[in-house]
Amino acid sequence: MSETEAFAGGALQIAARVRSGELSARAVTEAALEEIAASEPLLHCFNTITAELALAGADAVDAKVLAGEDPGPLAGVPIALKDNLCTKGVPTTCSSRILQGWRPPYDATVVARLSAAGAVSVGKTNLDEFAMGSSTETSATGPTRNPWDPSRVPGGSSGGSAAAVAAGLVPLALGSDTGGSIRQPAALCGVVGLKPTYGLVSRYGLVAFASSLDQIGPFALTLADAAMTLQVIAGHDERDSTSLTHPVADFATELKRGVEGLRVGVVADFLSEASGSCAAAVRQAADALADAGALVREVAIPELLHGLSAYYLIAPAEASSNLARYDGVRYGLRVDGDDVQAMNARTRSAGFGDEVKRRIMLGTYVLSAGYYDAYYAQAQRVRTVILQSFARAYEDCDVLLAPTTPSVAFPIGAKTADPLEMYLSDLFTIPTNLAGHPALSVPFALGEDGLPVGVQVLAPALGEGQMLRAGAALEAVAAPGARGPVRPQLGGPMAGVAK
Amino acid sequence: MNEPLSKDAVAHIARLARLELGEEELSRFAGQLSAVLEHVEAIQKLDTADVLPTSHPFELVNVLRDDERAACLPREAVLAAAPATEGGRFRVPRILGEAP
Numbered sequence: 001m002s003e004t005e006a007f008a009g010g011a012l013q014i015a016a017r018v019r020s021g022e023l024s025a026r027a028v029t030e031a032a033l034e035e036i037a038a039s040e041p042l043l044h045c046f047n048t049i050t051a052e053l054a055l056a057g058a059d060a061v062d063a064k065v066l067a068g069e070d071p072g073p074l075a076g077v078p079i080a081l082k083d084n085l086c087t088k089g090v091p092t093t094c095s096s097r098i099l100q101g102w103r104p105p106y107d108a109t110v111v112a113r114l115s116a117a118g119a120v121s122v123g124k125t126n127l128d129e130f131a132m133g134s135s136t137e138t139s140a141t142g143p144t145r146n147p148w149d150p151s152r153v154p155g156g157s158s159g160g161s162a163a164a165v166a167a168g169l170v171p172l173a174l175g176s177d178t179g180g181s182i183r184q185p186a187a188l189c190g191v192v193g194l195k196p197t198y199g200l201v202s203r204y205g206l207v208a209f210a211s212s213l214d215q216i217g218p219f220a221l222t223l224a225d226a227a228m229t230l231q232v233i234a235g236h237d238e239r240d241s242t243s244l245t246h247p248v249a250d251f252a253t254e255l256k257r258g259v260e261g262l263r264v265g266v267v268a269d270f271l272s273e274a275s276g277s278c279a280a281a282v283r284q285a286a287d288a289l290a291d292a293g294a295l296v297r298e299v300a301i302p303e304l305l306h307g308l309s310a311y312y313l314i315a316p317a318e319a320s321s322n323l324a325r326y327d328g329v330r331y332g333l334r335v336d337g338d339d340v341q342a343m344n345a346r347t348r349s350a351g352f353g354d355e356v357k358r359r360i361m362l363g364t365y366v367l368s369a370g371y372y373d374a375y376y377a378q379a380q381r382v383r384t385v386i387l388q389s390f391a392r393a394y395e396d397c398d399v400l401l402a403p404t405t406p407s408v409a410f411p412i413g414a415k416t417a418d419p420l421e422m423y424l425s426d427l428f429t430i431p432t433n434l435a436g437h438p439a440l441s442v443p444f445a446l447g448e449d450g451l452p453v454g455v456q457v458l459a460p461a462l463g464e465g466q467m468l469r470a471g472a473a474l475e476a477v478a479a480p481g482a483r484g485p486v487r488p489q490l491g492g493p494m495a496g497v498a499k
Numbered sequence: 500m501n502e503p504l505s506k507d508a509v510a511h512i513a514r515l516a517r518l519e520l521g522e523e524e525l526s527r528f529a530g531q532l533s534a535v536l537e538h539v540e541a542i543q544k545l546d547t548a549d550v551l552p553t554s555h556p557f558e559l560v561n562v563l564r565d566d567e568r569a570a571c572l573p574r575e576a577v578l579a580a581a582p583a584t585e586g587g588r589f590r591v592p593r594i595l596g597e598a599p
Binding site for chain 1 (some may be wrong): 507509512513515516519520531532535536539540545550551554556557561562564572579580581585591592593594597
């Protein structure tokens with residue numbers, strides 16, 4: 001069976017056909033594995049492909065269907081996992097030399113939940129090293145390429161997951177979002193990317209970057225697929241002490257509720273900072289929501305523009321502490337030295353790449369005596385200011401509308417020499433993480449050079465329902481050809497070239 | 500505006516962070532980190548005198564459970580990932596200085 005036939009209709013359709021016995025999970029998995037192998041030399045979405053495990057998992061799903069047991073809501077759906085999610089016995093590298101070859105002794109909670117729901121993991125996707133980056137170029141295994149134009153970045157840090165879904169290699173993938181690492185690559189690759197409320201999804205087994213900001217979420221071609229994936233992975237987990245205990249909404253129901261009467265605020269402060277096509281897409285999206293019955297107005301929240309500076313103090317501070325664990329003692333790389341301190345330093349210097357070193361040093365500096373108050377404590381106070389300014393905006397709005405990114409996908413190498421320029425890619429996504437709120441990027445338009453443009457829907461804590469309602473209305477009127485799958489080829493934009 | 504970071508300052512931070520950096524890295528990181536610090540310094544001008552810091556998006560509460568035995572990861576599975584082990588423990592180089 002061709003991969004196109006097997007994947008028709010997306011994840012929910014695959015699951016329905018596998019559950020009815022019309023399609024075997026094995027056939028779907030084989031199609032995905034074939035497509036992944038063929039794409040790898042050009043795109044490099046994957047660090048590890050787990051073909052044998054995937055086929056065994058698919059066979060187990062097929063056996064359940066034959067036996068008349070419930071194979072789960074994602075039965076037989078191939079899924080790719082960002083390589084910072086722990087997978088028992090399967091290498092988990094964070095695209096870093098320091099974890100090369102490490103095989104975790106346990107599964108992340110999200111991995112176990114997806115497997116219990118019948119999803120079939122096909123491999124581990126490439127990322128910026130330890131999720132630090134906005135282009136997947138800081139990966140120790142080399143960059144992932146954007147399937148719309150392989151000379152460009154897919155965004156990051158979850159670039160492998162976004163590109164794999166955009167190229168139609170898998171209908172679903174998981175990423176993690178600390179400052180935009182799901183939404184930004186989703187926008188640059190023309191797919192849906194969803195960052196849930198902090199604590200809605202367990203972080204157990206997610207390799208920590210900045211613990212007060214990190215959150216796991218799905219990539220998909222459609223909102224319905226993303227919503228179902230979130231339904232499967234959301235919910236309390238006693239192994240994550242920051243996991244929320246609130247009941248989880250029924251996201252499929254929310255998706256169908258429409259936007260009649262929904263109060264939408266367009267974040268005016270972001271529009272002037274975005275490129276022509278990224279700002280224009282937000283204005284079109286606002287008009288479309290108004291046409292569908294939403295109450296749309298512009299809101300001024302200038303405080304959000306300070307989020308970037310606060311983030312690049314808070315996230316490196318947390319990272320410098322979290323990454324202290326890579327010391328050559330318990331797992332990963334060790335480079336020997338005469339004493340334990342020399343061994344630590346030699347291991348870390350050989351194991352970490354430049355961007356990780358920069359962030360560890362930035363974090364170490366802003367936490368050090370004499371600088372703590374001026375940098376770190378001030379950033380934490382600005383975090384409060386951002387939370388308060390969001391709270392004021394949400395007194396009159398149910399959701400906010402904003403660009404996801406300042407521009408379309410940029411060429412590989414364009415920003416690697418200037419870290420600050422790279423950091424500015426996250427300007428519109430970061431405030432959400434500082435506040436712990438959910439946000440979504442919906443593929444909405446085609447911009448400069450025929451590349452995809454995402455529109456971002458932001459909502460207050462646990463506002464996934466209203467966020468999905470607005471997202472569904474945007475998906476319904478998005479430009480044809482603005483989302484994947486695209487057939488990647490060398491030598492130019494693949495805009496609108498659907499399979 | 501604060502002073503740009505010197506190479507010596509970067510070397511000191513690197514020591515605190517247990518990183519060994521070469522001359523080329525020290526110069527490059529000094530420039531790049533100074534540029535980032537210059538950008539983020541904008542928030543130092545914001546008046547936050549009456550604002551309390553936020554360390555976490557939601558109020559954190561202690562998570563307690565009954566003090567009952569539960570399964571943990573098998574020792575051999577954990578040690579299997581270590582670079583060096585001895586007698587069921589992690590093996591590391593010398594920690595203390597030579598005996599006098």
